[in-house]
Amino acid sequence: MSGDGPLADVLRERLARAEAALEALRRGEVDLVIGVDAPLVVRFRHLVEENERLAREWQATFDALNDAVWIMDADQRIVRCNKAAEHIVTQDATAVIGRPCWEILHGHSEISPDCPMRRLRHTLQRESREMCLSGRWYHVTLDPILDENKGLVGAVHVLHDITDHKTAHEERIRLQEQLQQAQKLESVGRLTGGVAHDFNNLLIIILGYGDMVLSKLHPQDPMRQWVKEILGAANRAAALTRQLLAFSRKQTLQPVVLNLNDVLRSLDKMLRRLIGEDIALEISLAKDLARVVVDPGQIEQVIMNLAVNARDAMPQGGTLLMETANVVLDDIYASTHPEVTPGHYVRLSVTDTGCGMSKEVLDRIFEPFFTTKERGRGTGLGLSTVYGIVKQSDGSIFVYSEPHRGTTFKIYLPATEAEAGPVTARAGQVYASDNGEHILVVEDDESLRTMMASLLSELGYKVTTAANAGEALLLVEEVGLNPDLIVTDVVMPNMSGKQLMDRLQRTRPHLKALYMSGYTDNAIVHYGILDPGTAFIQKPFTREAIGVKIREVLGKGFTEPFSGPSGTR
Template sequence: MLVLQSYTDNVRFRGKDKEILTFVSQQLASAVEHGIYRSSLEGKFLDVNPALIAMLGYSSPEDVLGLDPKRDVFLDPGEQARLMQEFRRGARLDNIEVRWKRKDGNPITVRLSGRAVSSPEETDGVLEIIAEDVTERRVLEDQFRQAQKMEAVGRLAGGVAHDFNNLLMVISGYTEVLLEHITRDTPLYPKIAAIQQAADRATTLTRQLLAFSRKQLLELKVVDVNAIVRDMERLLRPLIGENIELSTRLATDLGRTRADAGQIEQVIMNLVVNAKDAMPSGGKITIQTANVSLTDDLRREYSYIQPGPYVMLSITDTGHGMDKETQSRIFEPFFTTKEKGKGTGLGLSTVYGIIKQSGGYVFAQSELQRGTTFRIYLPRVAETTEPLGSAPASQSATGGSETVLLVEDEESVRQLVRETLEAKGYKVLEADHGEAALRIASSHQGPIDMLITDVVMPGMSGRELSKQLCASHPQTRVLFLSGYTEDAIVHQGVLEPGTTFLQKPFTLQMLSRKVREVLRSQRK
């Protein structure tokens, strides 16, 4: 319509020709998908096409023509006044974004392009404007920017956790050695124990960072979320205190999902603790489960959702709630609204990471002074529940006399592991990278009973090293060590059935037990 109007401004038509051209212009305006309208210089609608009517949520031209745009269309009346002022100055406006509201009150973002025109029939001048609804595009862009930000912070968090795990490995390991060699009545014992406690807290933080960055190791099994909630309930009641009521509403026919039961417990614990902190004067926490189907309708708001059947877990509180700005940042690591010393800001980011890594989604809905609901959606599966397996019985970390080839590029970690193994009676050959390990293996006279190798090293990876070594030493058992993140390990091909793995930082007792366990199991 704008093109035709521009043409008619410069060419004089008479009679039937003018009528034909006007008719064609109207037909084109009716056919396009963008809104097109003509208005007075005061903003009053003079003519609208069907796309604009639909955009605003009305059913007829008369409905829209009767609107006062300043009051009924523009969210900010001042924005409309500024726009009209620009047009009166004769400016042509291109791709100006404004906020409108539909008939139902929902806001939309609209991009306007147009200009003021005049004709012999309309001496006062009119505006001819194309309006494009870009609401969905802006939502997608915001989601993409948020995903990019979370991914970037996740990569940073994963890298920091990797480096910290190597440092903590040394701190915790040698602290463990010191505690084994002194008695409790020694004056230095409580000081060394304090170092150990600080290292343990730091280890927890690195695991939370790995959880947020979706790069921790998960033991995925088919689980019953109802059973997990019931098991957690007896632990949660004393945690939340007597002034908070805990209620559960669990679906009797709840489907199964594939997840790490221990991590789902961590998610529930974090969300319940958050809910408790939001209700210092008491209130109510409700845990609910249900079978749901996420449909394409939800994708209009969250484009990344995969439609299908899900298990829903929700945790609702009656606390003080959150404003929109806080809600937009709650899953960022180290973001907290709690007082200094009352929280690390990693609780909700841990929830986010665990659920995303499990293939699910987590959403928060909150109103100030009304409370908050966190809804978690985990993909539903048809398989039956797998046994979770009990923790292995505690056994003494006995030693042995086997020959172990230790490959670790971090010298301090390598020294700690070597000393631990030698103290248990093992003969240790050591190398700082894969090529050196293969040279040592080829020149060694006698069997190599076990290869202990870091997963990610400069040059040859631990996976490639194990393949080459086992080709010439088929009886060699393999134990992988890593403080690295799960996706790096998966990319290196480590997590296969039958693969044994120990994640840093681990205690020296854990190392000794794992080495013995691998050597014994392989001999069966």
């Protein structure tokens, strides 16, 4: 059949009209579509519009995904991407389509040796990994696109942002490490506190009898030097136990309201002598600094210990900066520092330009007896003492350091609006009795009780002893003993020294008391606070120290009862 017949001409004419009509439709000239072919062309137009609508809906859905998605061909060239993907690479789709993924995502000129697409070509299974781009972390998946013959024709590359999840996970780990560190220090503190308490009772006996022996020896007696050596060793041991008690937060503090600026000013000259001429000391004091409630002697020890630590970190010299500031620690800060309560604080910062510390050292920096110094150069108790004093003062301490970048300690102490109290004058050096006053010693340790009786008798006092609070009550209430002073241990079985004095002072309000303890259990262990006006002496003490304290109490009339939790701030 010839292609030039009448039918062929008709078909060619209709096809030409249809093509013209379609082209007119594409140009929007719908009015040109006429004749018998119009229904066919219109139906075709509807199909085109439906296809375009579906394509727009698909792209809108694609762009609505929070995850970044790239569709790649088998050569890893980007075929399509969504808005989230454009946002990550900060380029729109027209700029990335047709380019390889390693160039767009990583800025590389060739594929990376560890690219997951290499493995996917062999496994034809999902590949996944974590990846950091522009400071954010992503969980990356790569899924193969296969043809009907299971051949690889492309891949779907998805990036799911896990930055917040990863940050939260790391924060949980950090908080768990903080908790474990605090629990470890608490456990070590309980152990060292118990050992120090028992050791103190032994030291006070050594010091007491040693002082009495020394007082009996002739000034020219060669044995005096031997006894002095014994006393010197006992005093050094006592200093160690005080540091252990400070770390374990079981020493008794006698806090006052003060301004840290005043403390730093008073220590200026001493600090400069301590750190030496090769280290420059800079002190920056905040104006209108809030007051804090701390034990003045203990906060001075904190500052001195930190200065010594900084000095030892700068053997070739450097700069030591001490700063004070008023700060507010909010809920956000407290959420990442569980030991902190939101509120107003005074911050003491101590920064050196020394050798810095590794993370391994930082993790153990406050442990007692841990030191990086050579044998014989330190006890490892300096920073543990700082830690204990700050914690017992209701404060917090944090350390920031990196190797070769120096170290900063930041101490936060609760601010107070209370006014600074008067400074109590130091007692004189007269410590023997001049009137033969009567003292009742209440102590449950027999050896210590016997030594105390001998020591106080040597000082000219009349002494009666009781092994516990029950015996003391019997002597005073039943026998009628009327002592001028009761010297009592704070912690005793069945009834504490506080409970004893509470009962006696109900009917004898002017009865005077002097409390003593190696550390104070129950109320003082938990609070570590003595009310102003309460007379207290820390074990171990010397003959002179107890003598001076007794004269002070008898002469100034410390009659207020010992206070536990109800008297704490």
